[in-house]
């Protein structure tokens with residue numbers, strides 16, 4: 001089967017790996033000039049961990065894993081309020097958990113498929129047409145691909161979705177938050193933190209910082225914002241971060257200042273994608289393009305791998321019937337995703353409280369959740385993989 005996957009992120013690369021292992025011919029169209037290598041720290045657990053095990057990639061993930069010792073929560077002056085060892089958090093997940101940078105996982109996956117799949121970097125789809133036999137994708141570089149299946153693995157603002165589901169309403173649900181993440185290359189910052197993940201929260205805003213390989217430090221900002229803003233240029237994003245975080249003590253001023261120099265500057269709204277139908281004849285979707293549950297649920301990367309694995313299994317199950325395969329894929333996963341999205345929306349205000357009282361409650365419950373007697377009742381929902 002000839003498959004055109006648009007998007008070389010975690011979902012697209014995982015799907016490419018699963019499909020090319022089974023002898024399919026895969027082309028990946030990726031708008032970036034190369035695979036993205038950095039990004040932000042991912043907590044990885046749940047169904048994605050099971051996929052990694054099934055694909056024999058556990059040792060690869062051990063290699064990129066960060067041995068963060070603890071999560072430390074701070075007071076306004078930067079002194080420690082409390083800390084939780086990462087080891088006790090991992091016990092909540094039966095030790096089935098990794099921490100790594102998003103780019104490290106993408107690099108691992110890319111190395112697995114770069115020989116088997118064809119990569120078209122620096123290109124994006126402009127038009128998708130379908131006839132009785134094939135789908136045809138016209139690319140921004142002027143070329144045209146003909147294939148049996150087109151998969152939109154191009155993230156929350158999927159172009160494939162825009163081109164092939166024109167009559168559908170925009171499926172993005174804004175959750176009321178913005179986030180920024182960037183890497184600081186100045187090694188002096190390492191002296192300010194050690195091997196911990198530090199978080200400071202005030203009502204409606206939270207900033208975290210953690211060490212990464214190469215003597216660098218990574219930041220993660222999250223804040224409540226009343227409305228969607230569309231595309232925001234870096235300069236305006238930094239202004240907004242200053243407005244929301246500029247009054248904070250600890251090392252926040254230095255973090256904001258260093259943001260000006262940051263090359264890999266991520267800034268975006270926090271939203272979900274609620275796509276009512278995941279297929280349109282020879283087009284379907286994987287990962288955030290159809291099932292984004294938002295970073296607040298902490299499982300998007302894991303679910304992206306689970307979605308890709310499930311789609312590959314359905315295509316294997318129905319080799320001569322694309323319609324049945326895509327229906328099977330959607331039936332297997334979509335209902336669980338809807339439930340996870342609902343619980344992510346409930347969890348959001350717990351994760352980022354709007355009052356000091358809410359922060360007190362969140363902190364208390366977070367501390368209690370890792371107590372040995374309580375651990376047993378803490379439950380992380382995920383999706384079921386096909387047998």
Ligand SMILES: Cc1cc2nc3c(=O)[nH]c(=O)nc-3n(C[C@H](O)[C@H](O)[C@H](O)COP(=O)(O)OP(=O)(O)OC[C@H]3O[C@@H](n4cnc5c(N)ncnc54)[C@H](O)[C@@H]3O)c2cc1C
Nearest residue numbers: 007009010011031043124154155159287288299300301302
């Ligand atoms: C700050 C932050 C923290 C997060 N933390 C976690 C966490 O702890 N745990 C977790 O599991 N998840 C986390 N997530 C979510 C996770 O990163 C995503 O759910 C996951 O990366 C989705 O993968 P994807 O491949 O579906 O989409 P994406 O990662 O969005 O990849 C899409 C790919 O498609 C490409 N593309 C886009 N448009 C086009 C186009 N028009 N043409 C060609 N290519 C295109 C992009 O360049 C990209 O390579 C976090 C997200 C953020 C933002």
